[in-house]
Amino acid sequence: MAYTDEDIQVMESIIKRYPRPRSAIMPLLHYVQSKAGYVTNEGIEAIAKVLQLEAAEVTAVSTFYTQYKPTPVGEYHVGVCTNTLCAVMGGDAIFASLKDHLGIGNDEVTADGKVSLEHIECNAACDYAPVVMANWEFYDNQTVESAKDLVDSMRAGNPKPPTRGPNKLVTWKEASAVLAGLSDGLAHEGVQAGEPTLLGLKLSKEGK
Amino acid sequence: MTKLAPVLSAHWDEKDSFTLEGYKRHGGYTASAKALAMDPDAVIQLVKDSGLRGRGGAGFPTGMKWGFIPQGDNKDHYLVVNADESEPGTCKDTPLLMANPHVLIEGCIIACHAIRAKHAFIYIRGEVTHVVRRVNQAIADAYAAGILGNGVDVVLHIGAGAYICGEETALLDSLEGFRGQPRLRPPFPAIAGLYARPTVVNNVESIASVPAIVNNGAEWYQSMGTEKSKGTTLYSLSGHVVNPGQFEAPLGITLREILDLAGGVRPGHKLKFWTPGGSSTPLFTDAHLDTPLDYEGVAAAGSMLGTKALQIFDETTCVVRAVLRWTEFYKHESCGKCTPCREGTWWLVQILRDLEAGKGTEADLAKLLDLCDNIMGRSFCALGDGATSPITSSIKYFRDEYIAHLTQGGCPFDPVASTLFAGAGA
Numbered sequence: 001m002a003y004t005d006e007d008i009q010v011m012e013s014i015i016k017r018y019p020r021p022r023s024a025i026m027p028l029l030h031y032v033q034s035k036a037g038y039v040t041n042e043g044i045e046a047i048a049k050v051l052q053l054e055a056a057e058v059t060a061v062s063t064f065y066t067q068y069k070p071t072p073v074g075e076y077h078v079g080v081c082t083n084t085l086c087a088v089m090g091g092d093a094i095f096a097s098l099k100d101h102l103g104i105g106n107d108e109v110t111a112d113g114k115v116s117l118e119h120i121e122c123n124a125a126c127d128y129a130p131v132v133m134a135n136w137e138f139y140d141n142q143t144v145e146s147a148k149d150l151v152d153s154m155r156a157g158n159p160k161p162p163t164r165g166p167n168k169l170v171t172w173k174e175a176s177a178v179l180a181g182l183s184d185g186l187a188h189e190g191v192q193a194g195e196p197t198l199l200g201l202k203l204s205k206e207g208k
Numbered sequence: 209m210t211k212l213a214p215v216l217s218a219h220w221d222e223k224d225s226f227t228l229e230g231y232k233r234h235g236g237y238t239a240s241a242k243a244l245a246m247d248p249d250a251v252i253q254l255v256k257d258s259g260l261r262g263r264g265g266a267g268f269p270t271g272m273k274w275g276f277i278p279q280g281d282n283k284d285h286y287l288v289v290n291a292d293e294s295e296p297g298t299c300k301d302t303p304l305l306m307a308n309p310h311v312l313i314e315g316c317i318i319a320c321h322a323i324r325a326k327h328a329f330i331y332i333r334g335e336v337t338h339v340v341r342r343v344n345q346a347i348a349d350a351y352a353a354g355i356l357g358n359g360v361d362v363v364l365h366i367g368a369g370a371y372i373c374g375e376e377t378a379l380l381d382s383l384e385g386f387r388g389q390p391r392l393r394p395p396f397p398a399i400a401g402l403y404a405r406p407t408v409v410n411n412v413e414s415i416a417s418v419p420a421i422v423n424n425g426a427e428w429y430q431s432m433g434t435e436k437s438k439g440t441t442l443y444s445l446s447g448h449v450v451n452p453g454q455f456e457a458p459l460g461i462t463l464r465e466i467l468d469l470a471g472g473v474r475p476g477h478k479l480k481f482w483t484p485g486g487s488s489t490p491l492f493t494d495a496h497l498d499t500p501l502d503y504e505g506v507a508a509a510g511s512m513l514g515t516k517a518l519q520i521f522d523e524t525t526c527v528v529r530a531v532l533r534w535t536e537f538y539k540h541e542s543c544g545k546c547t548p549c550r551e552g553t554w555w556l557v558q559i560l561r562d563l564e565a566g567k568g569t570e571a572d573l574a575k576l577l578d579l580c581d582n583i584m585g586r587s588f589c590a591l592g593d594g595a596t597s598p599i600t601s602s603i604k605y606f607r608d609e610y611i612a613h614l615t616q617g618g619c620p621f622d623p624v625a626s627t628l629f630a631g632a633g634a
Contacts, residue, residue: 017363018363019284019327019403020384020385020403022384022385022386023365023383023384023385024385025385026365026366026367026368026382026385027365027366029368030334030366030368051385060387061385061386061387064370064387064388064543065334065367065368065369065370065388066368066369066370067334067335067367067368067369068368068369079335082533083296083533083534083537084296084487084519084530084533084534084537085296085297085446085447085519085521087533088447088521088525088529088530088623088626088627089447089448089626089627089628090627090628090629092623093623093624093627120335121294121296121371121537121540121541122294122295122296122297122298122537123335123336124293124294124298124299124301124302124333124336125299125302126296126297126298126299126444126446126447126452126517126519127299127444127445127446127452127453127454128299128452129446129447129452129628130627130628133335135337136334136335136336136337137337137338138336138338141628143628143629144629162338164306164338165337165338166338166341170337175337178337178340178341178344179334179337179340179366179368180366181340181344181364181366183341183344183345183348184341186341187226187338187341187342187344187345188227188345190338191223192220192222192223192224192225192226192306192307193220193221193225193303193306193307194303195453196451196452196453196454197217197220197303197306197307197453197454198217198220198221198453198454199451199452199453199454199455199470200212200214200217200443200453200454200455200456200457200469201212201214201217201218201220201221201454201456202221203210203212203455203469204210204212204213204214204456207210208210208211208212208469
């Protein structure tokens, strides 16, 4: 896809956040993912141009970080935590069943382009294990059945909302724009904390 | 008498705790106003006197770190907040930022004043979309209210999935727009950090602890905790327990006390092993239930307080499987810069996979330990050291279990039994 003048203006505004332009390379990579869904050659070229770098320098950064995708992912990118704690508590079973249920493997996309699957590392929600992420939103305390229901709802075009997140699951491209630091106006939606987060506070108020 | 002491988490149960209004209702931004009226050196002294130590794992005294920044050098100084929370088991900064991002912003204002910086960067991991929204909105609201932009600017920098960027110098390279690989030290960030300028890198919880210290004083903070580990901190309990969650308590509480509050290990099961501070801290067993969870107590018992990520595993868990999975994580996250870590973690995985499948020999255990010996202390950064912790500690406490895999020709455990939904038709 071609980058319009308006896109370039957004990219320039991202660069202005930093004392030195090169620091903007990561949000710019998130930004090109928000346009194309993944890091395309055109996206690399566009970043290289605005930062006055070689394309190879941008590619070198892009390939280091796992969130930058070299190929398209689904409209809803599902990550199942299979780091030790989540794996033991059920993450391995959830990941295996989702692969089977969707008929795809790790880092693959369903034929309809709706759902892609990835086993992910610890996502800082261990007190909500087993954890599933979709477009990097939290789906806490998952089971094999709830995870299957979740991906079914995505394929039906009406994804279940995150446990701790906005009222509606945004698409991969929309989430990528948030990760580029652009506001989608949804910060006020969703809970401020889930029950495990509040457990110690609650017990303390009970005098325990 | 309650053993808990919510300070950071005191108002998380209010629905609007993450908003500027919700934060101000409980004295939000009064500490920064107070600090800005103080001499910067007095703020550093206050934080030194409080005894606050880094909550990101290393436990370095925060005030001392601030004091290393050269003064009157006519250079830009930077504050960088490490919000790249990725250590397996660690889940405290993420809920903190979701529930109360403003306390971090206020901490940034105070810290910037102390170290004479005009610019703070918050480096947050990229896999937490809603937390990014919350922090970005809080920054925008703080600018709109004139809290930011009058001497201090805060920029949110969003990562993209790399555990190594939690290492402070790799984080700086990443923030400068490069692959996140650690730097040789010295020079330390205090002398040549971001853009080769004097830089303080602090964990989220460390900076978020500062406003309460400014408002309540060093003596108040000193009154909590143990002799050398002062104040309160977030303990994150996860795994095979009845009620997992965040427990903010004075440093020095024990796992037995926290487990009592959490309803214990899940019914019908018993504690087998646990991490005191994430997967990079050597494992503990039920012999360590009464170890004081402060920097000295945990170190004296042979591990590290780390991030206070208490991951609990009961007797249904195969320790070899657990350790293999962590090792696969370190292999995946090794940045590739240094040979001991890049090659070493790869070989550790090969050997552990064979052992788990019952295909190895007892000599492989010696080989694992030898490999660990050649990684520990010889790697460029702490990632390599951390990778050896679960292996060496598990062989120390559970050697027989490794051997059982060999004698039985496979894993003696049923993985279904360790799941949360075991027996629920999973």
